[in-house]
Amino acid sequence: MSKTIDLTVPDIGDFQEVPVIEIPVSVGDLIRPDDTVLVLESDKATLDVPSEATGRVVEILVKEGELVSMGTLMLRLAISETDADADPQVPAPAAPVPTAPDTARVAATPPPPATTATQPPTAPTGKSHASPSVRKLARELGVALAEVAGTGRKGRITQDDLHSYVRQALSTGKGGASPTLPGGDLPAWPQIDFARFGEIERIDLSRITRISGPALARNAMVIPHVTNFDQADVSELESFRKTVNGEGSAVKLSLLPFVVKAAAATLLTFPRFNASLDGSQLVLKKYINIGVAADTPEGLVVPVIKGADTKSVSDIAAEMAALAQDAREGRLAAQAMQGASFTISSLGGIGGTNFTPIINAPEVAILGMTRATVQPVWSGDEFVPQLMQPLSLSWDHRVVDGVAAAKFLVHLKTLLADFRRISL
Numbered sequence: 175m176s177k178t179i180d181l182t183v184p185d186i187g188d189f190q191e192v193p194v195i196e197i198p199v200s201v202g203d204l205i206r207p208d209d210t211v212l213v214l215e216s217d218k219a220t221l222d223v224p225s226e227a228t229g230r231v232v233e234i235l236v237k238e239g240e241l242v243s244m245g246t247l248m249l250r251l252a253i254s255e256t257d258a259d260a261d262p263q264v265p266a267p268a269a270p271v272p273t274a275p276d277t278a279r280v281a282a283t284p285p286p287p288a289t290t291a292t293q294p295p296t297a298p299t300g301k302s303h304a305s306p307s308v309r310k311l312a313r314e315l316g317v318a319l320a321e322v323a324g325t326g327r328k329g330r331i332t333q334d335d336l337h338s339y340v341r342q343a344l345s346t347g348k349g350g351a352s353p354t355l356p357g358g359d360l361p362a363w364p365q366i367d368f369a370r371f372g373e374i375e376r377i378d379l380s381r382i383t384r385i386s387g388p389a390l391a392r393n394a395m396v397i398p399h400v401t402n403f404d405q406a407d408v409s410e411l412e413s414f415r416k417t418v419n420g421e422g423s424a425v426k427l428s429l430l431p432f433v434v435k436a437a438a439a440t441l442l443t444f445p446r447f448n449a450s451l452d453g454s455q456l457v458l459k460k461y462i463n464i465g466v467a468a469d470t471p472e473g474l475v476v477p478v479i480k481g482a483d484t485k486s487v488s489d490i491a492a493e494m495a496a497l498a499q500d501a502r503e504g505r506l507a508a509q510a511m512q513g514a515s516f517t518i519s520s521l522g523g524i525g526g527t528n529f530t531p532i533i534n535a536p537e538v539a540i541l542g543m544t545r546a547t548v549q550p551v552w553s554g555d556e557f558v559p560q561l562m563q564p565l566s567l568s569w570d571h572r573v574v575d576g577v578a579a580a581k582f583l584v585h586l587k588t589l590l591a592d593f594r595r596i597s598l
Contacts, residue, residue: 176254179227180235181211183246186221191241193508198303198330199249203231210330212236212248215508229253304331315340315396316453333388382473393535398571401530402579405562406587408546412561414593423488429546429563430466430520431491436589437541438462438483439596441516444582446574448515450536456573465514465534468498475501476534478514518543528566538573541586542566563590 186192196213199205205225212223229251236248304312304319308331312319315336322339324331368374379387408429415427441448441462450457462483465476477497479490500506519531520543531542544564550557565587569579589595 176252178232179229179251179253180247181225181227181249181251183212183223183242183244183248184226185244186214186223190243192221192243194236194238194240194242197234197236197238199231199234201231201234205229205231205251210326212242214242223248225249225251227251227253303329308333308336311336311392313452380472382470382475386473389535390532393532397533397535399530399533399568400571400576400579401566401568402576402583403528404565404567404583404587405549406565406590407551407560408563408590409561411590411593412546425488425492425495427487427491428522430518430522430543431487431494432593433520433541433543433563433590434464434466434479434482434490434494434518435485435487436586436593436596437516437518438464439589440582440586442483443585444578446578447539447569447582449538449573450515451538451570451573452536459515461513461515463513463515465511465517466494466497467517467519468501470501470504472504475506475511476514476517477501477506477510478512480513517541521545528564530566531568533568533570538570539579539582540568542568563587 192214194212195215197211198213199209199211205211206228207226208224210222211225214221214223231249232252233250234248235250236242236246242248303324303326309319311333312322312331317336317339319331322331322335323329325335326332411432412429415429415432419426445458446456448459448462450459461481463478463480464482465478467474467476477494477500479485479493479497482490485493497506497510500510514534514537516537517531517534517540519540521529522543523545526544528544529542531540533540542565544566546561546563548559549562551560551562552558565583567579567583574582
């Protein structure tokens with residue numbers, strides 16, 4: 175005798191209308207409590223939805239790409255005493271390890287052992303079980319998923335499995351990891367009882383910080399960063415900006431939309447900065463989509479101005495204002511943060527002189543801005559006070575070199591010094 179039950183999406187916090195990006199089960203599969211049955215992705219978060227019962231899948235009620243919320247029907251299970259007593263048909267992991275979720279995280283303990291390139295992995299034959307975000311990371315690291323043993327639920331490959339595989343391959347001097355990766359095992363993170371030295375307080379990291387932190391650490395470790403610094407004379411541009419705002423423009427212009435427009439024009443001239451590495455190939459993008467970092471109470475997000483080269487400065491300013499407002503109110507759609515080919519991070523009027531922004535992989539460059547200041551500039555006859563805008567360009571040395579980076583910044587600051595050149 176068997177009966178059927180319906181599984182619904184459980185409480186997933188403040189997420190609503192979240193897209194299904196993977197369904198790691200099929201009709202006929204035997205699943206048990208805590209087995210992943212759906213993978214959801216919202217903003218930058220990847221969420222595993224576990225089963226709450228033991229049974230055999232008789233019907234899948236959602237499709238990849240479908241939007242789901244708490245209470246949405248997911249699966250129909252057949253429950254029988256035979257299935258309840260059966261051993262789950264799962265592939266054997268490389269070594270017994272505690273079950274770990276597949277979401278991006280920073281490990282507090284050393285990662286589980288991974289299979290090296292010279293040892294046949296115990297990963298399942300056929301299709302490798304991994305989420306799209308893990309597959310993307312594998313492509314960036316140059317790792318074949320078939321060679322990685324998964325330690326997640328039902329043998330799924332996690333980001334920790336990939337990082338462990340790469341570290342193991344590099345430490346032995348063997349394997350299929352990309353030769354551009356830094357080598358050697360990392361030392362264990364220091365474990366310190368901070369309360370021994372005085373009073374402390376623990377606060378939970380925001381969701382955005384928990385997600386972006388591991389990605390930033392990965393980018394800083396994998397990409398060979400170099401940063402060039404320069405200054406643009408924006409005296410005339412600032413005068414023009416104030417004039418336009420004084421005429422009662424519907425959208426108040428800051429300096430940033432002008433920089434977005436100038437950067438878009440510069441990317442057209444230097445297309446290698448508007449590219450991505452894909453294995454042994456360079457993907458040159460024929461579109462100019464510029465991400466602009468925006469501060470929110472939960473942390474930084476990066477909405478994208480799509481087709482920035484085709485839009486006016488006023489249009490860019492209006493779109494930036496709308497996206498920033500959505501971000502601050504937590505209403506920014508995931509699609510609004512996808513597809514960037516270049517990023518600008520501006521500290522605006524906060525202060526500072528220069529900084530070294532981390533490249534947002536798989537992009538190959540990022541532009542940083544701090545507060546413009548009046549400085550004495552030699553005109554040939556005398557020192558003249560000019561408004562100078564500091565610029566920091568971090569770039570991927572695998573794709574571009576120092577000469578190209580210097581030319582990029584010279585072209586950009588020339589446009590900012592005389593904005594009329596953009597129309598040429």
